[in-house]
Amino acid sequence: MSRPFSGRKDGLSLSEALPDRSLFALVAMMGFLAALTLAGASGARALSARWSGGAAQLLTIQVPDADTALTTQNGPSATTTRVQAVLADLASLPEGAQIHQLTPPELARLLEPWLGETDNSALPLPAIIRVKLPPDTTVPAALEQTLNAHVPGTIVEHNARWGERLRALANSLLACAGLALLSVGGIATMITGLATRTGLATRKDIIKTLHGLGASDSYIAGRFAWRTATLGFGGGLTGTLVACPPLLLLLQMAAPFASAPQATPERLLPTDWQALANTIPPDMLCALAFLPFAAAFICWFTTQVMVRLWLLRLP
Amino acid sequence: MIRLDNVSWRRGKKDNGPVLANLSFAVPQGGFRWLLGPSGAGKSSLLSLLHIENLPTDGQMSILGKTVAQEEKRAALVRLRQRIGMVHQDYQLMPDLSVADNVALPLRLQNRPEDEIQDEVHAILKWVGLGERVDVPATRLSGGEQQRTAIARAIIHRPGLILADEPTNALEESQACRLLDMFAELSAMGTTVVVATHNESLVRRLERPFLFLERGRLVEEGGERA
């Protein structure tokens, strides 16, 4: 037997007027898309930050035959090797520049992907000097010429040339991700608007009666908005959770490029999910956790506006 | 109290003819008025205006001493509506709710404590003879039971103004008499009551002043009718 009183019932029966099927499923799909887009945006942002920060200020200088004596106008120098000469010239760089010549083990690790873990001491390797310029300084334009005149064969690679392009690419990706997120939000708003309009249409007479009984606009709008917000939260959460496995997979595949060199995974599927989860960037984790709430807010806000506008037809 | 000065109301567009034209009358607080007239005269339309379901197209209207106009704050109109009890001609019950939940609605919308609500609802349902039907869904009630539920819902929150549209047409003779006695009693205690009917024999039972509408105009306003 049903009880005469069943809590705070007002006859709107919104679980039937706004059924969970359509809105929930559609918001879940939007949540899925948004989660993937967020991941892309997070990646693009990391790339952009890397290239606009440290990497753009890096110079790599190769000195072949590094340990050979420097040839001067008076013949081979007795005291200075070619690499020492280059290092001496680099002292004229802007103040604060960090200059580091790679040690043999560092060099070996750098070359390992190409040469393997063999003993490379027999190979004639050039000396590699990494120069990190302080922020807001530029490389002297004639650096390569100067070094070459002094120590012939020296190659100066300026990462900034690549950096500019990569940064532009990363920023465009970021803008695209932003536009995609805006579109997803817009579609979610439209879906919620349509669902709310259907709900209002089926409950027209009941809303009029409630209004006549003294229900305020905020009460009626709040009831509808709470319903769509709940559905939106559920949908957003479902979409985000469904997006997690493919995201982790992508992350797993991207891991060798993102962090320190490590052995290429033999299996596509990771064995240690826990460790993998730890590699998720924290800002992406925050954004994903925020998604269901954003979905709920979009639904809540859209419905509030729609219902309040609809109610204006009643005095 | 109620005061209307030259109030007209038209449905929808401006070029529609007025449903109510140039109505002027006043009912003091605690007054009782029969609202009479043939079918289609505009009785239901006038009651919906007094219930602030519609606003006058022209003229001045004040309900329970408050001016009602387009410019009025919506929240003020909501509070005013909470002080009116209305029995609609078609009852307007919530189909998904039980008798008790339907009757509890005005109190719930005023956020009264739940135990207080339950006491009030049981008392009033007993009075209208629905004490055994509290948990029946509104859709499974007979016409008379629906009408009594609508009456209970209209008076449970002790409104300052009661509007009733043909409130006895589905009731038995004895129930109609009890209802009229109650309206008379409420009016004596200070509630303003307006009852629309085209049932002359009902009017003869309770001799009170009347307003007579015809084609949307007030053609006669009189004292007690014998």
Ligand SMILES: Nc1ncnc2c1ncn2[C@@H]1O[C@H](COP(=O)(O)OP(=O)(O)O)[C@@H](O)[C@H]1O
């Ligand atoms: N929903 C409606 N749409 C259009 N005209 C209506 C509607 N309801 C009533 N009317 C018209 O409005 C006028 C007043 O009707 P009403 O107020 O219901 O009269 P009464 O209650 O005295 O029978 C009548 O001419 C009627 O035909």
Ligand SMILES: [Mg+2]
């Ligand atoms: Mg009528």
